[in-house]
Amino acid sequence: MYDHTDLAAMQAQSLKMQSWIRKQTFSPEHEKTLRRFSSWEVAELIFKVNQSTFRGKLAADPSLPGGEVEEEGRQRWFSLEEINELRRRMKFSRKPLLPHRPAGKRAVRAAVANFKGGAGKSTVALHFAHAAALDGYRVLLVDFDPQATLSHSMGLTDVSEDHTVWGIMARDLVRETDRMNAAPAGAATGRAAPKRTLPASIRDLGLSELRPGDFIHRTAWSTIDIIPSCANAAFVEFASAQYRHLNPEWSFFACVARYLDALPDEDYDLILFDCPPAIGYQSMNAVFAADMLYIPSGPGYWEYDSTTSFIGQLSEALADLSDGFADFPTGKVSLPKAFHDIRFLMTRYEPGNDLHVAMFDAFRKVFGDNVAEHPVELTRAVEQSGRFLCSVYEIDYRDMTRETWKRARKSFDRAYEEFRDAIHLTWDGIEAEETAA
Numbered sequence: 001m002y003d004h005t006d007l008a009a010m011q012a013q014s015l016k017m018q019s020w021i022r023k024q025t026f027s028p029e030h031e032k033t034l035r036r037f038s039s040w041e042v043a044e045l046i047f048k049v050n051q052s053t054f055r056g057k058l059a060a061d062p063s064l065p066g067g068e069v070e071e072e073g074r075q076r077w078f079s080l081e082e083i084n085e086l087r088r089r090m091k092f093s094r095k096p097l098l099p100h101r102p103a104g105k106r107a108v109r110a111a112v113a114n115f116k117g118g119a120g121k122s123t124v125a126l127h128f129a130h131a132a133a134l135d136g137y138r139v140l141l142v143d144f145d146p147q148a149t150l151s152h153s154m155g156l157t158d159v160s161e162d163h164t165v166w167g168i169m170a171r172d173l174v175r176e177t178d179r180m181n182a183a184p185a186g187a188a189t190g191r192a193a194p195k196r197t198l199p200a201s202i203r204d205l206g207l208s209e210l211r212p213g214d215f216i217h218r219t220a221w222s223t224i225d226i227i228p229s230c231a232n233a234a235f236v237e238f239a240s241a242q243y244r245h246l247n248p249e250w251s252f253f254a255c256v257a258r259y260l261d262a263l264p265d266e267d268y269d270l271i272l273f274d275c276p277p278a279i280g281y282q283s284m285n286a287v288f289a290a291d292m293l294y295i296p297s298g299p300g301y302w303e304y305d306s307t308t309s310f311i312g313q314l315s316e317a318l319a320d321l322s323d324g325f326a327d328f329p330t331g332k333v334s335l336p337k338a339f340h341d342i343r344f345l346m347t348r349y350e351p352g353n354d355l356h357v358a359m360f361d362a363f364r365k366v367f368g369d370n371v372a373e374h375p376v377e378l379t380r381a382v383e384q385s386g387r388f389l390c391s392v393y394e395i396d397y398r399d400m401t402r403e404t405w406k407r408a409r410k411s412f413d414r415a416y417e418e419f420r421d422a423i424h425l426t427w428d429g430i431e432a433e434e435t436a437a
Contacts, residue, residue, distance in 0.1 A: 033220050047086075047090075108427060110270065121274055124345060124347065131412060137223070141225070143227065144285070151226060168227070172255040173246070237281055287314065287318070288321070288337055292341045293341070298348050300355070344372065381405050
């Protein structure tokens with residue numbers, strides 16, 4: 001027979017292995033660091049220019065960041081900060097290197113969601129974030145998944161549940177309850193609504209006093225921040241159900257949207273959500289706050305079946321929210337909830353596998369233009385990146401054959417470029433929406 005003490009003992013044993021893996025993966029201080037990028041990568045893969053042209057620009061202006069020169073050879077290696085400085089100061093054919101970003105607009109919010117475990121949600125979110133950062137964008141990641149794979153991959157392992165999405169939801173409950181209690185008497189009756197009380201166990205946490213930035217952590221990537229998750233945050237589903245009983249009029253599903261509305265528009269260009277493999281309080285907060293919905297799916301029939309169930313259940317959940325909370329405050333999000341774009345992205349795809357090709361065709365026949373044109377291919381480099389809690393962009397191409405690394409990077413580059421095009425269109429949609437409002 002096994003009880004909770006046996007589970008705790010198993011976890012303690014696993015934590016020892018987790019510590020060993022972290023030592024092998026991160027620096028001796030157990031902190032993740034970001035590698036430098038070669039002049040070949042910066043020129044041809046990041047700036048998309050000829051390497052000799054790039055080197056000529058560096059030689060012509062000694063004030064530009066020169067990177068570090070390797071001990072043997074002539075290759076230079078640049079930090080992300082140096083790359084961004086070059087991006088700000090360099091032009092090729094009189095064209096700047098800064099990415100497209102409409103002035104005065106808020107960040108685009110994209111949710112990566114599916115309730116099929118292993119569909120590649122965290123992998124897609126991680127790679128899109130890293131690709132966007134190398135593209136010159138400022139990214140905020142929000143990890144809604146108590147498994148915290150994305151948080152661990154970004155180097156965060158010691159996180160308090162108070163500073164996760166659960167903390168944001170508890171903070172919102174207190175603030176919204178106080179706002180409702182302070183509302184004036186109703187015009188029709190002249191009577192104020194009954195006061196709603198919250199137990200000291202919630203108020204004494206002090207979460208309502210936290211500023212929006214207190215939930216945000218820096219990462220090894222200077223232009224990527226994260227609101228992390230942790231295993232202790234798994235109880236958020238139970239806590240959220242309890243909180244709804246404490247204040248039935250609290251629009252719990254809009255917590256994260258209200259929180260993000262409080263961030264300055266100019267802080268980030270992209271806000272990316274990694275959702276848990278379930279439809280619950282956390283995932284509904286994510287999809288409700290999102291402008292775009294990206295749905296990754298593996299190439300098997302069962303994954304197609306699960307994806308079909310997911311969009312059906314999500315449709316019903318969003319319809320229920322729209323009908324049941326029509327008069328509730330939802331921040332800047334209007335009801336019924338609508339997305340600027342929905343895209344299905346096939347992952348772990350092998351172009352030489354007949355079953356995978358057939359399933360990709362089936363997705364396109366059913367979902368048409370909502371299927372991403374470029375699936376994420378399964379390669380050895382992708383498998384290795386997942387094993388070591390990093391992305392293909394973080395792997396040094398010298399650790400494997402360059403062609404293997406280039407093939408994996410090319411697959412994610414193409415998927416990201418489609419994603420970036422969707423971001424640009426979404427910015428146009430947000431602009432039109434705000435103009436109409």
